[in-house]
Amino acid sequence: MSQILVEKGTALIRAFEAATRTGIVGMRDSFANLQTLLEETASQRDILFLAVTDRQGKILAHNRSELVGTQLFAPTTFESSSVDAKQGWLPLQSPSGKEAFAVYQAFTSIPSRIGVHSRRQSTWMDFCGPNHLAWMDRCLGDQASGQIPPLIFVGLDPEPFREALKQDIRMTVLLAAVLVVLGLGGLFSVVLARKYRTYHDKLLDINAIASEVVASLPLGLVVTDLHGVVVFLNQTAEGILGVVAQINIGKSIQEYWPPEMKEVSVRLRQGERILEEEFSLTLREGKLMPVSVSASHIMTVEKVTIGFVYIIKDMKEVRQLQDALRRREKLAAIGNLAAGVAHEVRNPLSSIKGFAAYFAVKYPDGSDEKIAATTMMTEVDRLNKVISDLLDFSRTSDLQIKETDITILINHSLSLIRHDAEIKGINISVSIPDDLPHVRLDPDRFTQALLNLYLNAMQAMNQSGELSVRAEQDHYGHIRILISDTGPGINAEHIHDIFKPYFTTKPKGTGLGLAIVQKIVEAHNGTITVSSEQGRGTEISINLPLDYRD
Numbered sequence: 152m153s154q155i156l157v158e159k160g161t162a163l164i165r166a167f168e169a170a171t172r173t174g175i176v177g178m179r180d181s182f183a184n185l186q187t188l189l190e191e192t193a194s195q196r197d198i199l200f201l202a203v204t205d206r207q208g209k210i211l212a213h214n215r216s217e218l219v220g221t222q223l224f225a226p227t228t229f230e231s232s233s234v235d236a237k238q239g240w241l242p243l244q245s246p247s248g249k250e251a252f253a254v255y256q257a258f259t260s261i262p263s264r265i266g267v268h269s270r271r272q273s274t275w276m277d278f279c280g281p282n283h284l285a286w287m288d289r290c291l292g293d294q295a296s297g298q299i300p301p302l303i304f305v306g307l308d309p310e311p312f313r314e315a316l317k318q319d320i321r322m323t324v325l326l327a328a329v330l331v332v333l334g335l336g337g338l339f340s341v342v343l344a345r346k347y348r349t350y351h352d353k354l355l356d357i358n359a360i361a362s363e364v365v366a367s368l369p370l371g372l373v374v375t376d377l378h379g380v381v382v383f384l385n386q387t388a389e390g391i392l393g394v395v396a397q398i399n400i401g402k403s404i405q406e407y408w409p410p411e412m413k414e415v416s417v418r419l420r421q422g423e424r425i426l427e428e429e430f431s432l433t434l435r436e437g438k439l440m441p442v443s444v445s446a447s448h449i450m451t452v453e454k455v456t457i458g459f460v461y462i463i464k465d466m467k468e469v470r471q472l473q474d475a476l477r478r479r480e481k482l483a484a485i486g487n488l489a490a491g492v493a494h495e496v497r498n499p500l501s502s503i504k505g506f507a508a509y510f511a512v513k514y515p516d517g518s519d520e521k522i523a524a525t526t527m528m529t530e531v532d533r534l535n536k537v538i539s540d541l542l543d544f545s546r547t548s549d550l551q552i553k554e555t556d557i558t559i560l561i562n563h564s565l566s567l568i569r570h571d572a573e574i575k576g577i578n579i580s581v582s583i584p585d586d587l588p589h590v591r592l593d594p595d596r597f598t599q600a601l602l603n604l605y606l607n608a609m610q611a612m613n614q615s616g617e618l619s620v621r622a623e624q625d626h627y628g629h630i631r632i633l634i635s636d637t638g639p640g641i642n643a644e645h646i647h648d649i650f651k652p653y654f655t656t657k658p659k660g661t662g663l664g665l666a667i668v669q670k671i672v673e674a675h676n677g678t679i680t681v682s683s684e685q686g687r688g689t690e691i692s693i694n695l696p697l698d699y700r701d
Contacts, residue, residue, distance in 0.1 A: 152312040153252075157240055160254025160305040167192055167201070167303065168259070189214040199245035199306040203258055211301055215246055223304065243306060251306035258303035371463035374449070379404045379416065382458065391442065391463055393434055409433050412444070412461070419446045419459055429466060441466040475673075478650075497538050504531040550593035550674055557590050557622060557630060558583045564601040565620065568609065576615040583622045590630050591698055592675050600671040603664045604634050604691055611638030611689065628697060635690040641683040649681060 170188055193201040193214035203212040207226035210219050224243055228234060234241070243253040371388030375381055381400050392409070405413065409432045415425055425446040431439040443466050449458040504527075511524035565579060572579055608618050616637040625631050641649065652666045672679045676696055683689040 152309065152316055153240070156252045156307050156309060156312065157254055160240065160252075160307055161238070161256065163192065163198070163201075163305045164254065164256050164303055167305075185212060186214075186216055197308045197311065199247070199249060199251045199308050200304070201306070202304045203301050204304060205301050206299055218246060243304070245306050250309070252309040253304045253306045255302045255304045257300045259300050369464075371461075371465070373404070373461040373463070374458060375404050375461075376458045377456065387465075388463060391432070391440065391465055415444055415446055415461070416459070419448070424448075441470050479673075492538075497535070500531050500535055500538070504528055504535075507531065550596060552591050552593055554589050555592050555594050555597075557632075558587055560594055560598060561601070561620060561622060561632070564598045564605070567598075567602060568605045572609060572618065575609060575613070577609055577612055578617045580617060580619045582620070584624075587622055587624060587630070588697060590695055592695065596671050597675065600668040600693075601632075601634075603668045607664060608634060608636035608638065608689070612636050613638075625694075630695045630697065632693040632695070633690060634693075635688060637688045640685045640687055640689055641681070642685065646681060646683060650679075 167188065170192075171185065189201045189203075189212060192198070201214045202210050202218070202223055204210050204223045206229055208222050208224040208228060210221050210223050213219055224241065228241065238256040240252060240254045243251050245251040368385060368387060371391045372383065372385045373381065373388050373392075374383040381402055381404050384400060404416070408416065411430055411432055415428075419425060425444060427443050427445055429441065429443045432442050434440055443464040445462040445464075447460055448456045449460055450456055507524045507527035511521055511528065514520035514524065561581070561583060565581065569579060605618065612618070619633075619635045621633040621635075623631050623633075650665050650669045652663055669679050672693055672695075678694045680692045681689065682692070
């Protein structure tokens with residue numbers, strides 16, 4: 152502001168001096184026009200006064216002529232070393248009492264002779280004296296004679312600049328406040344963005360974990376909206392229902408819902424809550440699958456239903472375990488009974504066989520008595536075999552576990568029946584990999600189980616055929632032994648009964664052979680399954696863990 156006012160005041164002073172010099176040419180006989188020039192120049196809006204003074208501050212000329220001879224500033228002002236006597240600016244008071252920004256400079260443009268001011272009574276002559284040269288020496292000085300020239304002052308109004316400065320300050324403060332707010336907002340946004348990114352990443356992790364957990368659940372999970380459109384379907388539900396999620400998501404559940412589940416859906420829409428209800432699902436292939444179903448409403452915080460969730464549990468393994476438990480309990484009871492019966496019957500049988508042998512020796516060959524005695528001994532032997540089987544069946548599963556090379560064990564067991572197989576024209580094929588690991592088992596009891604399976608297969612084929620024995624390690628690390636024959640196969644209605652005690656389709660069978668095999672396999676923590684097709688033979692599969700655990 153000071154720089155602008157100084158430049159403006161300097162420009163006005165130079166313009167005034169130029170006008171004065173021009174006036175020298177046209178106004179040699181009078182100084183009257185000097186006053187007029189002061190008044191006209193000072194009539195501009197932002198000029199408060201225009202004056203010529205000596206170095207002690209006495210006014211020699213002023214735009215208000217009545218102020219001539221008065222003091223514009225203190226006589227000691229220019230005694231300060233900080234004030235330049237040639238040019239500069241001072242804060243002075245204008246005749247109206249308003250603070251002025253006074254720009255001053257040495258005034259060198261001097262009229263050539265004295266005149267009388269035409270407008271006012273006071274004249275330059277009155278103040279400076281009648282002698283032109285005396286006035287020159289006393290008042291205005293002469294640069295040529297070494298006198299100090301007077302000063303010309305332009306009093307400018309600083310208020311517009313101050314208002315502009317205040318407005319600029321207000322604008323600066325406003326902008327600074329805006330920038331501070333924006334800066335704080337930006338900082339807050341950065342903090343929020345970081346928190347959002349952190350929470351977003353955590354949410355993604357939680358979502359991924361939840362998705363993986365839900366997808367890997369051993370339970371079938373189906374989620375639908377209010378209209379029965381599938382929203383989510385995990386892999387277990389796909390396996391149970393026999394559908395593919397990518398195909399069925401977005402479609403109505405009624406398209407592939409089993410009849411039993413449609414009834415559950417109706418009950419659920421009626422407001423019922425289904426919890427652990429067990430029934431059998433009728434799948435597309437016509438098969439029945441035992442399941443346990445729970446179903447519930449999906450509600451918002453405001454208790455508004457937005458969908459339904461169905462949890463389907465495959466009960467097949469549970470049913471199998473339940474059946475196995477019941478079978479073991481039944482077998483245990485039969486075993487205890489068989490042990491008691493065998494003990495009570497075997498002693499009388501020994502006596503009967505002894506009497507039969509006595510009579511067989513006493514009567515001649517070919518006689519009816521001899522034939523009866525011989526038949527009695529044969530039937531006693533057969534009954535004794537049944538009792539032996541009963542004892543084997545009732546024997547507790549006390550195993551003598553040891554590290555066993557399964558390849559050697561299978562080859563040894565096959566060597567025991569190889570002669571009978573050759574007599575019947577049955578070919579034996581063996582497929583065992585070289586790197587098959589050892590198994591912890593009871594070699595004697597397991598050999599007994601294998602022999603029973605071999606003999607059953609050979610009896611089924613009777614004459615000719617092929618007995619195939621294979622061993623392999625599955626992807627769970629278990630040893631799988633597969634025994635197959637080319638016999639007539641087993642009827643479908645008998646498949647589930649062949650391991651039951653005393654069930655047999657053979658005229659002279661006891662029905663305990665496969666039951667004993669199953670008991671031995673299960674005692675080794677293994678499983679045994681059978682698959683057969685009428686006219687295409689039968690295959691028995693035994694799965695054994697590598698490490699037996701009691």
